[in-house]
Amino acid sequence: MPNAIPSPCFVLDEQKLEDNLSLIRTVADQAEVEIILAFKGFAMWSAFPLVRKYISGATASSVHEMMLCNEHMKTKSHTYAVAYKDSEIDQILAGSSHITFNSLNQLERFGPRTHAQGVSVGLRINPEYSDVETELYNPSSPTSRLGVKADPQNLQIPDYVEGLHFHVLCESDSMALEKTLHSVENRFGHLFPQIKWINMGGGHLMTRKDYDTSHLIQVLKDFKTKHNLHLILEPGSAFAWETGSLKTTILDIVENGGVKTAIIDASFTCHMPDCLEMPYRPNLVNGYSDVQKGNQRYRLGGVSCLAGDFLEAYSFDRPLHVGDEIEFLDMIHYTMVKTSTFNGIQHPAIGIKRKNGTFDLIKTFGYSDYRNRLS
CATH class of the missing domain: 2.40.37.10 (Lyase, Ornithine Decarboxylase; Chain A, domain 1)
Incomplete structure (x- = not known):
């Protein structure tokens, strides 16, 4: 060979990919959460027939990733982009089940239209916490352009917003997620009664050998039970x-x-x-x-x-x-x-x-x- x-x-090792997929499926089943594939980390669509045996969803960050999801994951995407173009929004709406907006300006501009077409509307938030030390990869820096801050706890959202999204981890462990969730609760907990889901983004490196998956499962179950919300995770690195x-x-x-x-x-x-x-x-x-x-x-x-x-x-x-x-x-x-x-x-x-x-x-x-x- x-x-x-x-x-x-x-060179992708098929057996190693399947081992990761099996572990990810086990975490999703035991924690009763939804884990989807982030194309920004792994978009090798020739492997998607195997991926689809273990998970059914994916997240896209652009119209092209959304199209890849539709074509090769054979499902509508959870879509988040830093900003959407007028010329692309109709195509994105047609190919997405969820759309998350990065700012209140974009939410105001496209949110009502998104909701009217039956697509679940989300807003990205900035918990102002991250364990990421490399500044290039830190979405929670003081001047970050990613997500909306609570300022403090006075953020209000329209009734049609069904979810909140955060992404502040990078190849992190479950302890970092637990700390992030405390910050999310403190800053945005007043919005939880209004929403249906929380997308916890990526950076959950659950397939790393020293990752404590039992702790991850417990953290997710506790948060889900406490707030009665549908939880979504979208790792990139963990899959591959x-x-x-x-x-x-x-x-x-x-x-x-x-x-x-x-x-x-x-x-x-x-x-x-x-x-x-x-x-x-x-x-x-x-x-x-x-x-x-x-x-x-x-x-x-x-x-x-x-x-x-x-x-x-x-x-x-x-x-x-x-x-x-x-x-x-x-x-x-x-x-x-x-x-x-x-x-x-x-x-x-x-x-x-x-x-x-x-x-x-x-x-x-x-x-x-x-x-x-x-x-």
Whole structure:
């Protein structure tokens, strides 16, 4: 099978995805909540036939994600966008079961029309709490453009608003959710008698090995019982967490200033942007993120012209050579959805390792993919 995988290539492990889906379904059933897939984290629609066996819904952040939900999840979407266009709102209304507005201005502008067409109306709120330390990923910063603040507890909403939505977590644990819910209750609890549902957004990394799913289930059950509301969670990372890798190949080894850099046939800025933004250091199949573990140290460099397209040194048990494979682990969530063709660099192929061990090459990319997104 390995010889059938091109380079570079995103490889989804079907069995690992199903294991995650099974756990997510168990949490949803035991807590009696609705868990839906956030396309912003995982939108590999070739895997949706398997996903649909375990969950029935998805959340969209744009008209295109809404269309993907309609076509490949075969259902209307829970839709939230920072702002909606007049030219798209009718199409979004037709393809959505729920629509959440980010501001009171957008709610006033489109809310009555949304309600009149039978779509459940929601408002995004800002609980002013988050455990996210990286500012780029923190929706609850003091000047955040995401969600409405309580100011304090004097927020009023129209009768047609049926739900509240918050999203302040990122790969967080259940303790962070519990603290967030306390803040939501304190600031927005006066609105609970008016609504039917609360969408708790994403960031619930329930498929991580050390995540306390029992505590999560209890937190959700307690909140549901206390307030008699329908609860919705929309994880992105949890679905595809540790379900696959990005296979790359070394094209060159450059040494300057005593630093050896292995240049791979992929790019961090193009294909693994979280490695530079978060920053995040993925583990390797045949190498160590801890530079003390192996006696050979190499920076890993992308093939783009961006000077900072590299990760600081990894260590290896032996010297690297041109043609060696570098396989980055946990490269399925928030990777394919954020890739670009900067420099015209070839996008990695996409494939699935099936449960029986075979490999299916789902898609390859070429010049036309680069050309057709430009003009």
